[in-house]
Amino acid sequence: MDEKEIIVIAAIAIPISLVIIVIVLFSVFARRKNRLLQEQEAAKKEFERELAESQIEIREETLRNISWELHDNIGQLMTLAKIQAQMSLEKPEMMVEVSETIGTGIDELRALSKLINPEALKSLSLKEAVGMEIDRFNRLKFIAAKLTVEGIVTPIEANTQIILFRILQEFFSNTIKHSRASELSVVLDYTDNKLAITAADNGIGFEKNDDFMGIGLKNMTTRAKLINSTLRINSEKGKGTALYLECIFN
Template identity: 80%
Template sequence: MAIAIPVTLVIIVIVLFSVFSRRKNRLLREQAETKKAYDRELAESQIEIREETLRNISWELHDNIGQLMTLAKIQAQMSLEKPEMMPEVCETIGSGIDELRALSKLINPEALKSLSLKEAVSLEIERFNRLKFIAAKLKVVGTIAPIEGNTQIILFRILQEFFSNTIKHSKAASLNVVLDYSEKHLTISAIDDGVGFSKDDDFMGIGLKNMKTRAKLINSTLRIESTKGEGTSLHLKYNMV
């Protein structure tokens, strides 16, 4: 009996140590896998933002600024016979210059990296309104708090994905975005008044899945609500502490 008790204690210690080691190793593996998933999603988000930006630049150069310059050329040719048209020529050229200045903010990758979430979203909202895609508004509530750069990239990509679906599919007339900062949370809402969708529709499938996956990786909760004929809304809560 005297020997059995120490042996039993040794066995218990060995078993507990083994269980602890397995749990520790599993936790380390899970942390490593989470880190890999985060890095992968971050890289994909950066690539997608870059690709979306290049598509926007291409579209604006071809269909917006290109049209303005063509109009300015036509007006300039007409002004040779009608000098009174010169103010119109100057106005059109001025509009083209303003568009180029706005576009330059998107072209510089270093400038994009240094933008805050509010500034990046503001650029998107300004572009929608400038190109008359949709009547968009941004409202900021509370005191803006700093957010880690990589997290901002993922938050912006989630919103950009929602914006893209709104512009392409919703047929909405308006889009309202709110960034609500509190001491512990950033609550983001984006609401359009478009055609909405039902659970049976699949055009939001992959995008919605990506948004939810990315929100989870940055300690956020994401909810997308939509009703046929009544628009779609995004609600995201990011835990800042």
């Protein structure tokens, strides 16, 4: 094979080789791109599944809280109003107390309705929603509760805010029902791109093998992960329980 033939073959082979290399690289890139898209789609579906499960859990927990509120709070107010009404048959002056008790019951129903309705919550800031819960606890003398807000309040995406509020509601519910606490403090600390939430009670605390640690903490942690937040709960027997929740804004 003379030099000219070698040059001709090389001239043909090099472009063909380059074309083959380009095709192979394109094929590899396309496969990687497709795999990445499939992984993203799978991650999206997994997120949507976890979000749906979390929303179901939130609804179930909300329904349990409504049942408790209606039975132990509003139900007692209505029972008191009935007793007062019966007594007013002999003491007409007690009708004023009957009216006040019924009015209190109606106000509590309205407050409860607002705090369990996602659409109503979207019209409130997290500060306002938590403040309403704190005011209600104090008004009904469930517990001596206090809310502190630090920094400049930053608007939060509606679904993220609802999940943050539901996490706090679950903590509040466990505090009031099980902790035997007399005090509850909540701090919302806003910085440029972060919200740090602290909620603490002075109750009896719990150990890691308690039911609340097994189920309640798992539910709250799952919800926090859905909104790219971190949650930590510290508790010790006889020394109360504290929740630390950190949400990073996009």
